[in-house]
Amino acid sequence: MGEIRFVGLDDVNLERSIQSQLETLTDKHLDRIGYHIKNDFEVILHAKAHNDTGERTRHAVNVRVSYPGGTVTAGKDDWDFLVAVRQAFDAVDRQLASRWE
Numbered sequence: 013m014g015e016i017r018f019v020g021l022d023d024v025n026l027e028r029s030i031q032s033q034l035e036t037l038t039d040k041h042l043d044r045i046g047y048h049i050k051n052d053f054e055v056i057l058h059a060k061a062h063n064d065t066g067e068r069t070r071h072a073v074n075v076r077v078s079y080p081g082g083t084v085t086a087g088k089d090d091w092d093f094l095v096a097v098r099q100a101f102d103a104v105d106r107q108l109a110s111r112w113e
Contacts, residue, residue, distance in 0.1 A: 014042045016055040024061045024071065026093065033094055041101040045077060048108040053079035057097070062089075075100040077108070084108055 016038055026034070038057070045053065056076045063069040072089040073096040086103035090096040 014046050014049075014053050014055060016042060016057060019056060019058040021059055024059045024093065030093060034097065037094065037097055037101070041105070044101075044105050045108065048105075048112060049077075049079045051080050053077055057100075059093070059097075071096045073097050073100045075104050077104055082111075084111075 038055075042055065045055065054077070056078075058074040058076075060072040061069050062072065068091055070089055070091060071093040072087065073093075074085065074087040075097075076083060076085045084104050084107045086100050086107065088096045088099035088103065090099065
């Protein structure tokens with residue numbers, strides 16, 4: 013029903029444990045998105061890492077959900093990659109929930 017594409021994950025350099033947590037997190041959120049959208053939809057997760065001169069890396073995540081009849085986007089950034097992903101998916105979920113209330 014729902015399909016997800018990852019863009020920019022090669023540039024972020026994630027550890028294996030974080031990659032497995034990302035798969036679990038995206039599967040959970042695909043189910044939540046599928047609850048709101050009954051038709052086929054596509055999710056694109058675009059990840060970026062910003063580290064100019066410091067030791068820490070700031071992660072920016074943009075999530076776009078395309079479905080017949082519309083598109084919903086949300087972007088969040090945080091020092092922790094998984095927190096940014098979770099916040100972006102939560103923002104998309106809130107937008108979808110408000111459309112069908």
